[in-house]
Amino acid sequence: MSTSNSSFFTPAYPPPQWTHTPQQVEELAKKAGEDLIKLNDHIVSLENPTIENVVFPVINYENESYLRENMITFYENVSANKELRDASSEALRKMLEVAIEQNSRVDVYRVYKRLYESAKEDEMDPETYRWLEKTYISYKRNGLDLPEDKREEVKRLKVEVSNLCNDFHKNMNEEKGFIVYTAEDLEGVPQDNLDQFEKVEGGYKMTFKYPDVLPVIKYAKKQEIRKKSYIANENKLMANSEILLKVAKLRFKIAKLLGYDTYSDYVLEDRLAKTKSTVMDFLTDLRDKLTPLGKDELERLKEFKNNELKSRNLPPQDVYYAWDHSYYSNLLLEKEYQVDHQKISKYFPLDNTIKQMFSFYETIFDIKLHQIENPDPKTLWHPDAKLLAVYQNITHGSPKNQFMGWLYIDLHPREGKYTHAANFPLGGGYQLSDGGRMTPVTALVCNFTKPTKTKPSLLQHSEVTTFFHELGHGIHNILSQTKYSRFHGTAVPRDFVETPSQMLEFWTWSKNELKKLTAHYETGEPISDDLIDLLIKSKHVNTGLLNLRQLQLGLFDMALHTVDNEKDLETLDLAKLWNGYRESISLLQTDGIKTHGYSTFGHLAGGYESGYYGYLYSQVFANDIYYTLFKKDPMSVESGLKYRDSVLRPGDSRDIMIGLKEVLGREPNSDAFLQEMLGSN
DSSP states (O other), rough: BBSSOOTSOOOSSOOOOOOOOHHHHHHHHHHHHHHHHHHHHHHHHOOSSOIIIIIHHHHHHHHHHHHHHHHHHHHHHSSHHHHHHHHHHHHHHHHHHHHHHHHOHHEEEEEEEEHHOOOOGGGHHHHHHHHHHHHHHHHHHHHTTSHHHHHHHHHHHHHHHHHHHHHHHHHHHOOEEEEEEEETTTTTOOOOTTTTSEETTEEEEESSSSHHHHHHHHHHHHHHHHHHHHHHHHHTTHHHHHHHHHHHHHHHHHHHTTSSSHHHHHHHHTTSSSHHHHHHHHHHHHHHHHHHHHHHHHHHHHHHHHHHHHHTTEHHHHOOBBBHHHHHHHHHHHHHSSOOOOHHHHTTBHHHHHHHHHHHHHHTEEEEEEEOOOOOOOOOSSTEEEEEEEOOSSSSSSSTTTTEEEEEESSEEEEEOOOOOOEEEEEOEEEEEESSSEEEEEEOOOOOOOOOOOOBOOOOOHHHHHHHHHHHHHHHHHHOSSSSSSSSSTSSSSTTTTTHHHHGGGGGGGGHHHHHHHHOOOTTOOOOOHHHHHHHHGTHHHHHHHHHHHHHHHHHHHHHOOOOOOEEEEEEEHHHHHHHHHHIIIIIBBOOOOOOOOGGGGGGGOTTTTTTTTHHHHHHHHHHHHIIISSSOOOOOOHHHHIIHHHHHHHHTTOOOHHHHHHHOOOOHHHHHHHHHHOOO
């Protein structure tokens, strides 16, 4: 990672200024709505609508508003100022309401319909034709061919769903629950983790932020403490249970009004999978293949658990519980595979690991990630955030040292911040009228352990993989080069969007690359070959249960959105469905206690509804690409540039399968996927 930009061109566009007040956020949201209404009013007033006076002005509006609007709604996820977060959340609510209203205008739809039906694909620029076609289809899918009363009902229901989903995520970000434990309660939890906890009267305050609750469930020796923590974490957002049920019922009504049997039919029509039968066949076939493996793993873990209980003079148990799994999986790795994740984490101090991680991306994609030292505070939303300029064509290609965009990273938890790990594409790149390019802005938001006065933040290997994954999304956004912002970067189908990031996760399991990521935080020594070999050997330990958990989530999502009649919808019991699927699919029990983990399943209120299967579906492509291009030589620049140019650069400006066939030299297949899923490589 470069710290000097003397050899690089000055970026054409400065980084954004994060100086908004709550009042400014409110005003900008109001203006965004007014501008959209004004633009559509102008379109329908034209006597002779054409590509030139309709499509291009709307494209320009989309391009120019992308960053401006995403900035004011992003504060909800990262600002330390609650008033600003609230204003941001309200801004998102209002802008979505206006967008739904405007996307339901029949007069605007008729303009696009007329343009689309008269357009000649072979006489148009391919990306412009794709924009027009997708715009027309989008309006049509909003039900604008329906009678007025049904159109109005669809619009009303969509606004209600949008508001409920906004509430769902706001509840997640603002959650402040905790449990106070004594030092005795937390026996087994590493001191490094305990040092992160706030000390209060009575002991340690364990919040439900990842760096607090996960180590307790993973390391606490006392089963009752793990149980208490697991159940409380699953049930920390009960208000969201009712919200999700309302959302499911409203989506069902929307689908029926639009002429679909189920909401899944509506959603999947626009995805690579196309139909719910394709998705369900994929998931159920995978379940059939993984269940025997998962059951074998479960029996082994149950035996291991009882041997451990016996060694502590505790009575045996017939059941392997959900709150046992992290603890005994980790203990199994330590005892039988000599994989001590706490020991391994000492080789992954955050700053050095990220520096080395960046160097991989720099080599493979011929880029440079230059961290801005002492940036203007106005260019950051919080002092924890860091700003990097990304350049391309350092040693290969032309123009040399081409500025590609701004990358933010914000890595530690704080009150009110987004609670998981994600990439936020803040500003899409696009082609300017003078032939130049507006460069993108993207942000990685994670929740890794904070450094202390005596130790840096030390990453678990799983967290290294998580950051590698999210950086994959970020680099996808930075390196994409489309004409229009609508198609930029990760704006690809939901069941493909995870592919680039999942493919890059393989680097965290490749021996030579993994070793280069490491440096002991005290000595600077890389991890030993023996320890790396043991870690890599453990990759497929309990992989059946791991993937059955993903299937549980994917099948729960599909069950929620494939209800096809009113009676079943009215009797839908989310808790019963969730707990039943956990027991029957992921094979983990909770002693008859109902948990409500779906109330923290943010994907279902954030664009992955009837789409969570995509995490598994996209791995088919990810594994195929890695095995074909990179398995023999993970640091191949030739393969990296080929992949960059065929898969990352086009974004969604053309059919995804074109790029896949270019890099694979054939149609994709599932051979590598099944090899990985079944742990046979």
